[in-house]
Amino acid sequence: MSISTQGTTLFSAILILVATTVVVQLWLLTFSMEALLRGQFKTLLPAAVASTLLLCINAGLLRYVFRFDKEVQKDL
Amino acid sequence: MSAEVEDNTQCKACTGTPRYRQDFPIDWEGDHYVSRREMVKFLTLGSFLLTVANWVTVFAKGMIRKDSSAVQPLGPAGDLARQGSMLFRYPTPQDPCIAVRTPRGNLVAYSQVCTHLSCAVVYDTAKNQLVCPCHRGVFDVDQGAPIAGPPTRPLAKVRIEQRGDQIFAIGLEV
Numbered sequence: 268m269s270i271s272t273q274g275t276t277l278f279s280a281i282l283i284l285v286a287t288t289v290v291v292q293l294w295l296l297t298f299s300m301e302a303l304l305r306g307q308f309k310t311l312l313p314a315a316v317a318s319t320l321l322l323c324i325n326a327g328l329l330r331y332v333f334r335f336d337k338e339v340q341k342d343l
Numbered sequence: 344m345s346a347e348v349e350d351n352t353q354c355k356a357c358t359g360t361p362r363y364r365q366d367f368p369i370d371w372e373g374d375h376y377v378s379r380r381e382m383v384k385f386l387t388l389g390s391f392l393l394t395v396a397n398w399v400t401v402f403a404k405g406m407i408r409k410d411s412s413a414v415q416p417l418g419p420a421g422d423l424a425r426q427g428s429m430l431f432r433y434p435t436p437q438d439p440c441i442a443v444r445t446p447r448g449n450l451v452a453y454s455q456v457c458t459h460l461s462c463a464v465v466y467d468t469a470k471n472q473l474v475c476p477c478h479r480g481v482f483d484v485d486q487g488a489p490i491a492g493p494p495t496r497p498l499a500k501v502r503i504e505q506r507g508d509q510i511f512a513i514g515l516e517v
Contacts, residue, residue: 278379278383279379281379281383282379282382282383285383288390289390292390295393295397296396296397303407312401314397315394315397315401318397321390321394322390322394325386325387325390329384
């Protein structure tokens with residue numbers, strides 16, 4: 268399998284993963300807003316921490332995409 | 344004159360390519376094309392904004408009013424006769440509420456704001472119901488649940504208790 272085909276498959280997988288985590292973050296935000304308006308403050312901090320972890324995963328995947336691109340350009 | 348016209352419609356360097364193609368070399372579809380990399384970047388930016396919004400909710404909790412569980416005296420219990428009602432404001436002076444002594448002798452209180460369009464509900468002594476006069480919404484007096492008319496959500500319940508001869512509001516159930 269050529270590196271270009273591998274990259275296409277890889278980026279599609281990364282894109283799906285990132286999109287899924289963003290949807291989970293969106294759900295966390297709506298949950299937090301409801302909890303905030305309900306006055307249940309205990310759940311707010313864990314939700315924010317979970318959202319930050321998901322951001323870290325997304326940032327890591329984005330960094331991987333950039334590094335992959337650089338390596339491919341070096342090889343060319 | 345004819346040479347000028349040719350000049351406007353055709354590129355000199357590349358014969359056969361129209362002039363408009365030189366000015367607008369990207370197709371409409373190509374202009375709207377978003378690569379996977381760009382999409383990942385865009386989603387990561389969205390992820391960052393969602394995280395910021397989540398942290399804002401953590402720090403915004405200080406802005407939510409804290410006095411919703413404050414204890415507030417409402418007056419002597421004798422003022423609230425059996426099957427009678429009393430209006431008060433809780434937890435802030437902007438929140439109208441109604442306390443009712445049911446025929447069974449129970450003491451209940453609710454926000455007076457109708458969950459349909461925010462009119463003030465009143466106690467119908469004859470039917471033992473809380474009624475919204477604006478759109479004929481009817482609420483059960485024991486639970487605050489909607490039983491007729493347009494409202495679909497129950498009234499916000501105010502926790503009250505009798506201490507000696509005094510009635511106190513002690514919290515709000517949202």
